[in-house]
Amino acid sequence: MTYCVGMMLNRGLVFMSDTRTNSGIDNINTFRKMFNWSRDGDRNLTVMTAGNLATTQAVVSLLDERSKDPADRQPSLMAAKSMFQAATIIGDTLKEVIATYADTGPRSDTTFNATIILGGQIGEGEPRLFMIYPEGNFIEATFDxxxxxxxxxxxxxxxLVRAYDPNMTFEQAIKLLMVSFDSTIKANLSVSLPLDVATYAAGSLCAARQFRVAAEDPYFxxxxxxxxxxxxxxxxxLPDFEFPK
Amino acid sequence: MTYCVGMMLNRGLVFMSDTRTNSGIDNINTFRKMFNWSRDGDRNLTVMTAGNLATTQAVVSLLDERSKDPADRQPSLMAAKSMFQAATIIGDTLKEVIATYADTGPRSDTTFNATIILGGQIGEGEPRLFMIYPEGNFIEATFDxxxxxxxxxxxxxxxLVRAYDPNMTFEQAIKLLMVSFDSTIKANLSVSLPLDVATYAAGSLCAARQFRVAAEDPYFxxxxxxxxxxxxxxxxxLPDFEFPK
Structure with missing residues (x-):
């Protein structure tokens, strides 16, 4: 399992993801689920993935254009003219990867599905946040x-529902996400530290501020x-209940 | 969907269940999911059900022995010599009902599964709390x-995990359950008021104290x-996060 949250604030975007992957409860590993593409003055894109690890790694590799010679690598993500275009590219890539492995060769009992969160900003567009489905389509976050x-x-x-406020600082938003992750980690063994965190300041068009919250992190x-x-x-x-007389 | 919680305290047992049933989001009804059998000085049994409504209603009717003449109705639940025996009777009834409708006649896309919580006390035994699975087997609550x-x-x-304390009063436990139900109702349309509540004082061997929390209940x-x-x-x-310098 996995837990990732992408959040839109007035001042920008915040992302947090755990790093635990599991295939059964006796096959547990740590893998990064947050990926970043950026070019100063032009764009910043952050992607988080949940679902089948082979699928999400293949998608990220294809987005990185790792099938090409290192010199030719110009991820088309870096050429997308808008966040909508970037979401479309990622959705198409995801759908293709799932289709490739789902229809051929030995059959697995599980599906190869994955879901992706994409957030960022390109050029003069606004910061935007998307959730991309295994079918390749996507929805966009709004202030509702x-x-x-x-x-x-x-x-x-x-x-999250109770304490979210669009005017939060990044520091407050990270606190909120940590509380949300803490509740999840306490309840589900398949979500665990370390956590990856990224914040992107609206309009900055430079690399997101990223860091990792280690298992022994004192603030966590x-x-x-x-x-x-x-x-x-x-x-x-809260006042105690009183039985009706 | 449904949400029911059965809880063991040092002073007895507390039960809370919602009343919403749905078959799709445009077919929503109110049905009681909490049932009680008791005989003063001898026993008190409370049952809560989740899952397929046809299954759970059939199970409750069979436990009530409604297939017999009213004069002959002596639910075997009322004859069970221990809570373990009562849980076995309910588990067997549940398994049989599911098997009856699952294997014959037109096939449904959904399963007819259901899960049941049973709590109560019989004679000189301790109060006990069970979760009964569609397969007919069950587990018992402990102080862990x-x-x-x-x-x-x-x-x-x-x-629940954070605030439960075995020494709680019934009033505090009802408050805790209402907070837990409130979080669920806010997040999932298929769980809703009114709520049924029952408290059973250990050793009392009489009817549980029962009441309904209406949609407009001022305490809720x-x-x-x-x-x-x-x-x-x-x-x-909580102290805000500070970015590493």
């Missing part, structure tokens, strides 16, 4: 629905412990 | 795993609004 989750989405959703531990206490206090403050 | 959820379990789980509204504010405050209290 300002974030997308993929993977194990349910445990971490209530706090503070959020985990502090959130348990804060939640307990919030719960205590 | 003191509650069972069925139906749409994920949204409401983080707060207080929990819903208060929890949003309390959560926001709890979130604000």
């Amino acid at each position: 629905t300002p974030f997308f989750q993929i993977g194990e989405t349910k445990y971490g959703r209530p706090i 531990a503070e959020v985990t412990n502090g959130w348990g206490d804060a939640l307990q206090k919030a719960f205590d403050v | 795993t003191p509650f069972f959820q069925i139906g749409e379990t994920k949204y409401g789980r983080p707060i 509204a207080e929990v819903t609004n208060g929890w949003g504010d309390a959560l926001q405050k709890a979130f604000d209290v």
Whole structure:
């Protein structure tokens, strides 16, 4: 499983993804699920993937044009004229990869599906955030629905719904995402640290600020412990139920 | 969909279930999912059901022995000598009902599966809580795993894990369950008010205290609004993230 969230703020975009992959509970690995393409002054694109690892790695490799000679590599993502075009390219690539392995050769019991979040900004366009489906089509975030989750989405959703505010700073948004990831990690063994984080400031058209939250990260531990206490206090403050007389 | 929780406390058992059933999103109804059998001084049994409504209604009717003349109705649940025996009777009934309709006649696209929570106390035995699977087997709650959820379990789980305490009063436990139901109802249209609630005091061997939380219940509204504010405050209290220098 996987948990990734892409979030639109007034000041830009925030992305967080876990790194755990599993094929059964006794075959657990760490793989990066966040990928970035950027060219200063022109564009920044961040992609996060959930689903079949062979599919998502193939998609990322194709987007990187790794099938070409290193000298010829000019990912068409880097040539897309708009975020809509970039989403279309990724959707088509995803659909093709799934079709290639689904219809030929030995049959697997599982599907090769994957879902992708794409966020970024190209040239004079606005920052945009998309969720791309295995069928190749996609939806775009709006200020009514300002974030997308993929993977194990349910445990971490209530706090996002309650505490999201488009005026948040990046620091507050990262805190919110950490609380959401903490709830998910506590509930589902197949989502785990380390986490990859990226923030992209609207209009900057340069590389996203990226870092990794390690398993022993002190701030994440503070959020985990502090959130348990804060939640307990919030719960205590609510008036107790009284039985009808 | 459905959401039901059965919870073991030091002082007894608490049950909460929603009442929404749906077959597609345009065929929504209200059905009771909580059922009670009791005889003062002898036993109290509470059952909650999730899954195919035809299956769960058939199971409850059979447990009530509605196929017999009213005068002959002596549900074997009322004759079971222990909670283990009661769980076995319910598991067998559930398995048989599913088998009856699954293997004969026109085929449905969906399965007829259902899952059942059973809690209660018989005679001199301890209060016990079981989760019964469509296959007819079951597991029992212990103080390591003191509650069972069925139906749409994920949204409401983080707060249960964080705030459960075996020493809670019934009033506190009902508050906790309402917070958990509120998170679920906010996230999933197929779970909704009214809610049925029952509390059974350990050793009382009489009918559980039961009531219904209506759609316009003022305490539930207080929990819903208060929890949003309390959560926001709890979130604000956590220290913000700081970017590495």
